[in-house]
Amino acid sequence: MNLATYARRNMFRRRGRTILTVLAVAVAVLIFATIRTTLAMWNAGVDEAASDRLATRHKISITMLLPKRYMDEVRATPGIAASTWASWFGAKDPLKRTPFFAGFAADHETWFSVMTEMKVEPAVLEEWKRTPNGAILGDILARTLQVKPGDRLVIQSDIFPGDWEFKVVGLYTPLKRTVDRNSMVFRWDYLNNDPRAEFFKDKIGWVMSRIDDPKASARLSREIDKKFDERDDQTITMSERAFSLSFMGAFSALLFVFFVVSIAILLIMTLILANTIAMSVRERTHEYGVLRAVGFKPGHIVGFIVGESVLISIVGGVVGVGLTLLFVNGLMGPAVEGMGMFPAFRAPSSVLLFAFALAAGLGMVAGIIPAIRASSLKVTDALRRID
Amino acid sequence: MVPVRYNIRSLFVRKLTTGATAIGIAMVVFVFAGALMAGEGIKRAMGNAGRDDIAIVLRDGSDAELSSSVKPEVLGMLRERPEVARVEGREGVIGEVVVIITAELADGSGGLSNVMIRGTPAGGIEFRPELKVVRGRAPKPGTNEVMVGRAISGRFKGIATGQSFDLRRNRPFQVVGVFEAAGSSYESEVWGDADVIATALGRSASVSSARIRLTSASQFPTFKASLEADKRLGVEVMRESDYLKKQSEQLQGFLVFMFVAIAVMFSVAAMIGAAITMNGAVANRTREIGTLRALGFSRRAILFSFVLEAIFLAALGGAVGTAFVLVLTRFQFPIMNFQTFSEIVIGFRATPTIMAVSLGFSMIMGLIGGLVPAIRAARVSPVEAMRG
Numbered sequence: 068m069n070l071a072t073y074a075r076r077n078m079f080r081r082r083g084r085t086i087l088t089v090l091a092v093a094v095a096v097l098i099f100a101t102i103r104t105t106l107a108m109w110n111a112g113v114d115e116a117a118s119d120r121l122a123t124r125h126k127i128s129i130t131m132l133l134p135k136r137y138m139d140e141v142r143a144t145p146g147i148a149a150s151t152w153a154s155w156f157g158a159k160d161p162l163k164r165t166p167f168f169a170g171f172a173a174d175h176e177t178w179f180s181v182m183t184e185m186k187v188e189p190a191v192l193e194e195w196k197r198t199p200n201g202a203i204l205g206d207i208l209a210r211t212l213q214v215k216p217g218d219r220l221v222i223q224s225d226i227f228p229g230d231w232e233f234k235v236v237g238l239y240t241p242l243k244r245t246v247d248r249n250s251m252v253f254r255w256d257y258l259n260n261d262p263r264a265e266f267f268k269d270k271i272g273w274v275m276s277r278i279d280d281p282k283a284s285a286r287l288s289r290e291i292d293k294k295f296d297e298r299d300d301q302t303i304t305m306s307e308r309a310f311s312l313s314f315m316g317a318f319s320a321l322l323f324v325f326f327v328v329s330i331a332i333l334l335i336m337t338l339i340l341a342n343t344i345a346m347s348v349r350e351r352t353h354e355y356g357v358l359r360a361v362g363f364k365p366g367h368i369v370g371f372i373v374g375e376s377v378l379i380s381i382v383g384g385v386v387g388v389g390l391t392l393l394f395v396n397g398l399m400g401p402a403v404e405g406m407g408m409f410p411a412f413r414a415p416s417s418v419l420l421f422a423f424a425l426a427a428g429l430g431m432v433a434g435i436i437p438a439i440r441a442s443s444l445k446v447t448d449a450l451r452r453i454d
Numbered sequence: 455m456v457p458v459r460y461n462i463r464s465l466f467v468r469k470l471t472t473g474a475t476a477i478g479i480a481m482v483v484f485v486f487a488g489a490l491m492a493g494e495g496i497k498r499a500m501g502n503a504g505r506d507d508i509a510i511v512l513r514d515g516s517d518a519e520l521s522s523s524v525k526p527e528v529l530g531m532l533r534e535r536p537e538v539a540r541v542e543g544r545e546g547v548i549g550e551v552v553v554i555i556t557a558e559l560a561d562g563s564g565g566l567s568n569v570m571i572r573g574t575p576a577g578g579i580e581f582r583p584e585l586k587v588v589r590g591r592a593p594k595p596g597t598n599e600v601m602v603g604r605a606i607s608g609r610f611k612g613i614a615t616g617q618s619f620d621l622r623r624n625r626p627f628q629v630v631g632v633f634e635a636a637g638s639s640y641e642s643e644v645w646g647d648a649d650v651i652a653t654a655l656g657r658s659a660s661v662s663s664a665r666i667r668l669t670s671a672s673q674f675p676t677f678k679a680s681l682e683a684d685k686r687l688g689v690e691v692m693r694e695s696d697y698l699k700k701q702s703e704q705l706q707g708f709l710v711f712m713f714v715a716i717a718v719m720f721s722v723a724a725m726i727g728a729a730i731t732m733n734g735a736v737a738n739r740t741r742e743i744g745t746l747r748a749l750g751f752s753r754r755a756i757l758f759s760f761v762l763e764a765i766f767l768a769a770l771g772g773a774v775g776t777a778f779v780l781v782l783t784r785f786q787f788p789i790m791n792f793q794t795f796s797e798i799v800i801g802f803r804a805t806p807t808i809m810a811v812s813l814g815f816s817m818i819m820g821l822i823g824g825l826v827p828a829i830r831a832a833r834v835s836p837v838e839a840m841r842g
Binding site: 081083084087088090091094095097098101102126127128129130131157159166167223224225226228229266297298299301303313315318319320321324328331332334335336338339341342343345346350 | 470471474475477478481482484485513514515516517518520521553554555556564565566568620621622623655656658688704709713716719720722723724726727729730731733734737738787788789790792795
């Protein structure tokens with residue numbers, strides 16, 4: 068009889084308790100993996116943001132706009148491969164089918180050649196260039212608003228008054244999982260020529276530029292900002308990645324709380340596991356005395372107990388990973404994606420592996436104290452205990 | 455009924471097991487109560503400042519001060535309305551300019567965040583009686599002086615007393631004081647003079663919003679109806695209290711939902727923990743239970759006794775959890791409000807209701823976790839148990 072057999076047999080001596088403990092470990096793994104998946108998805112925006120693309124906007128505030136003529140000066144900077152621009156529209160659905168979606172006016176000549184992760188069929192692009200009020204939507208937004216190419220779409224804005232009428236010319240396909248599928252792009256000139264946008268005439272929200280060499284992004288950013296340093300409207304330029312990173316600070320407190328909570332569930336799991344093992348060990352003290360008496364060493368006893376603890380937690384870990392796949396990838400993910408909060412919400416395999424490894428590792432930790440206590444008992448004392 | 459002392463002593467005999475289970479439950483209650491306290495903090499931050507007898511006027515469809523603009527002629531017309539409270543020395547109508555600026559965190563991380571700047575006219579500070587300057591002094595009207603809310607004082611580069619920041623090139627604003635506003639979201643803003651800020655930003659004569667003190671809260675419905683009926687004005691009118699609630703409902707809903715969901719998932723683990731412990735207790739005490747039955751205690755008394763013990767166990771954890779969660783009231787955390795694009799700082803607020811609900815939550819966990827083991831205990835046959 069080896070260690071594994073002994074541990075396995077012991078596991079089923081109190082079937083009800085073992086099943087409950089396995090369940091507790093599984094639930095803990097599920098919670099841990101769910102929280103960590105959320106954190107990973109949150110960070111994905113930063114991790115996958117393009118580092119070969121620069122964003123330029125007003126230095127003082129995201130609500131302030133830049134003169135359109137800045138475009139030519141950005142384009143003239145050596146090292147800039149291509150530039151495009153857009154303005155925030157503050158779009159909202161008059162029928163309130165979705166609480167929030169991104170809507171912006173972009174240059175129809177250049178937008179999709181710089182934002183290459185949003186793929187648009189050449190025919191759709193041609194159609195857009197011919198249609199002044201043409202709009203291109205993400206698939207999730209199109210589904211929510213129940214429109215398909217060729218349809219008329221009426222949108223309102225919290226910046227510009229009244230109804231705005233568009234013609235849906237097509238959808239864009241996300242080539243990266245971080246692309247927002249809940250957004251809408253329409254032509255900037257359509258906005259600029261409307262009298263209701265008079266106070267933003269010939270102004271643009273931000274400039275996006277593709278650069279030849281990603282390593283030059285910091286230097287190029289400084290060069291662009293320097294051009295406008297003496298003007299009334301100063302700019303701030305950063306790589307997309309740096310921008311995402313710099314605004315993560317606003318969520319850092321929340322992310323930290325999530326992190327702490329994910330540690331707390333591991334502690335609870337360890338406590339439950341240790342409790343189960345301690346109870347089993349207490350019941351079997353007499354037995355361990357017998358084992359010692361027939362020649363097993365204290366090390367063997369430690370091995371038996373820790374082995375049982377690890378075995379329970381491994382089974383719990385496997386069940387937990389299964390539950391996570393079912394719950395996060397099957398239920399929560401599609402729901403969250405449908406709301407448009409995260410573009411692709413799936414538990415990364417690294418998170419699943421980590422959760423499983425932690426469960427197994429903490430199984431060992433939980434077994435150690437009861438194991439040492441049982442093994443260090445004198446054989447005669449252990450035998451005397453009959454309870 | 456089995457004496458309660460029996461249960462309490464039983465719990466204390468098995469210190470390790472009781473302790474481990476109670477600590478587990480304590481952590482669950484901690485998370486649960488913490489979530490409710492954060493929700494209360496947001497409610498306090500956004501709802502507290504709002505008054506029912508103050509109406510806020512925004513451009514129709516703008517939903518928030520940030521994207522709204524109200525023309526000077528509308529402001530002038532509002533001043534003529536009969537519903538405006540006219541008290542000597544106090545403004546009845548104020549027009550304010552609200553903008554957000556990008557500010558760098560002072561912690562040296564290079565992180566950026568959005569800060570709300572409110573330009574208020576002379577009399578705007580007195581318009582809110584809850585507002586108190588706690589350090590330095592209030593800015594002089596018509597100057598480039600500003601004061602900063604207590605919650606964000608020192609959080610950003612240049613936005614602390616004695617420092618200055620730029621709203622535009624060579625347009626520095628001098629921070630001269632720190633203010634409190636009963637924990638409301640004003641404490642996450644910077645306040646200065648409306649005209650000076652509007653000029654610095656190159657804004658036209660329009661303001662972002664108008665606030666009107668009504669002679670009484672009951673005037674509101676007619677006031678709203680008559681203004682919104684006039685399509686030329688193109689305005690929407692809300693009670694200030696409703697407006698502030700609306701500004702945070704998504705954030706509050708998101709946070710409370712998120713953390714209560716986590717706490718409920720946690721509670722599943724804790725209930726399993728309680729069930730394991732109570733199961734063990736029943737298994738180890740079969741002989742005791744048999745004796746109790748032999749002495750004449752009914753099955754129902756045994757059932758009740760063990761359920762009670764489970765509830766005690768959980769309440770012990772709940773008490774520890776609710777006691778420790780009070781530590782959170784010393785902390786506050788900044789968070790981005792998606793609806794206003796700006797950061798607000800939220801504290802954890804404890805109320806007696808939250809404490810009671812949390813303790814009740816722990817006892818329910820004990821009840822559910824202890825039910826099955828208690829049924830097992832009640833089924834013990836006295837003869838077999840005493841035979842051993």
